[in-house]
Amino acid sequence: MLQAGTFYTLKIDDILPYGVYLSDELGNRVLLPNAHVPADATQGQQLKVFIYHDADSELVATTSHPKAKLGEIALLRAVATKPVGTFLDWGIEKDLFVPRKEQESPMQEGKNYLVYIYLDKVTGRVVASSRLHYFLAETADNFEEKQPVKLQIYARTPMGYKAVINGTHLGLLFKDEAFKPLYIGQKLDGFIKHIRDDGRMDLCLQFNDQSARDSLTEQILQHLRQNNGISNITDKADADVIYQTFNVSKNAYKKALGQLYKQRKIQLSKSEITLTEN
Numbered sequence: 469m470l471q472a473g474t475f476y477t478l479k480i481d482d483i484l485p486y487g488v489y490l491s492d493e494l495g496n497r498v499l500l501p502n503a504h505v506p507a508d509a510t511q512g513q514q515l516k517v518f519i520y521h522d523a524d525s526e527l528v529a530t531t532s533h534p535k536a537k538l539g540e541i542a543l544l545r546a547v548a549t550k551p552v553g554t555f556l557d558w559g560i561e562k563d564l565f566v567p568r569k570e571q572e573s574p575m576q577e578g579k580n581y582l583v584y585i586y587l588d589k590v591t592g593r594v595v596a597s598s599r600l601h602y603f604l605a606e607t608a609d610n611f612e613e614k615q616p617v618k619l620q621i622y623a624r625t626p627m628g629y630k631a632v633i634n635g636t637h638l639g640l641l642f643k644d645e646a647f648k649p650l651y652i653g654q655k656l657d658g659f660i661k662h663i664r665d666d667g668r669m670d671l672c673l674q675f676n677d678q679s680a681r682d683s684l685t686e687q688i689l690q691h692l693r694q695n696n697g698i699s700n701i702t703d704k705a706d707a708d709v710i711y712q713t714f715n716v717s718k719n720a721y722k723k724a725l726g727q728l729y730k731q732r733k734i735q736l737s738k739s740e741i742t743l744t745e746n
Contacts, residue, residue, distance in 0.1 A: 473538030543653035570597035607667030639669035697743035
């Protein structure tokens with residue numbers, strides 16, 4: 469049987485006034501409505517299609533590409549909210565349904581949500597959930613500290629940001645590890661900073677070890693030398709300015725300034741940094 473939420477390459481079996489029937493090697497058939505039938509369609513032609521349930525709960529095919537398929541995560545916009553749940557723009561003819569019980573917080577029309585796409589075992593239909601912890605692991609498994617990873621922000625917390633790691637796991641990025649306010653769905657390169665005793669992972673966007681601090685302090689000194697020994701990018705500067713200039717977080721920058729001050733290479737005031745080294 470053909471599986472909803474999945475791409476297939478199928479053969480044109482029958483050409484009818486309202487569309488064509490496609491079939492796989494086992495003889496499973498599905499209708500591709502006329503709106504998606506190529507003008508030059510011929511018997512036996514192979515087409516790549518996506519399978520989903522239409523409004524009548526029948527399996528149909530489309531040549532449109534959804535923004536994600538079964539088992540994937542996607543950032544989707546809520547287009548309609550009903551008492552039973554919310555519909556998201558999936559990129560195909562029929563919107564993707566998120567049951568009320570599968571919403572981490574009540575969804576609002578017009579907002580974007582990072583969701584996991586799965587198959588409902590009761591109805592057999594493709595639906596989505598913003599409760600990512602139901603589907604993605606929260607413990608380290610095969611991850612190691614300092615390992616480079618791909619991150620995607622999916623929620624804000626009082627401590628910082630929850631992020632999806634490599635599309636399969638969840639971790640926490642603390643506020644002081646962020647260069648600036650991050651947005652839901654944002655993709656970033658990062659690292660596993662620390663694996664806790666319970667296996668949960670703390671994340672960072674870059675490491676603030678001694679080697680990194682030494683490199684940053686040299687960048688700061690070079691910046692001062694190029695600007696006649698004076699800079700107005702103090703530890704009070706906006707995080708965006710610091711990131712755009714040095715590509716580091718405000719927290720890392722403050723620590724580097726502290727190191728240079730202790731080494732008596734700079735003087736600090738509220739409005740500027742002054743180079744003191746010869």
